[in-house]
Amino acid sequence: MGRTKVVGIAGRFGARYGASVRKKWKEVMERRYAKYTCPYCGTVTRMKRISVGIWQCPKCGTTWAGAAYTPWSIEH
Ligand SMILES: [Zn+2]
Numbered sequence: 001m002g003r004t005k006v007v008g009i010a011g012r013f014g015a016r017y018g019a020s021v022r023k024k025w026k027e028v029m030e031r032r033y034a035k036y037t038c039p040y041c042g043t044v045t046r047m048k049r050i051s052v053g054i055w056q057c058p059k060c061g062t063t064w065a066g067a068a069y070t071p072w073s074i075e076h
Helices: 010-032
Strands: 048-051 054-056 063-065
Touching: none
Parallel strands: none
Antiparallel strands: 048 054, 054 063
16 A cells, blocks of 8 residues: 555645644544533433444443444534
């Protein structure tokens, strides 16, 4: 994979793209590990991600389908 690195004008765009993606990724990761309120038992805790888009409340064990990296598609 590393040997297929593209240089030149494509590489220049790639660097710019990578920077914005890293910033976005940081936001995603911070939200992923933020605390959320369980809509079923009201506990404010870090939700457990079972798999991509599937989340579970560690207190009441309720599972639900959410966004890929956050329990809900919320924008604060
Ligand atoms: Zn709960």
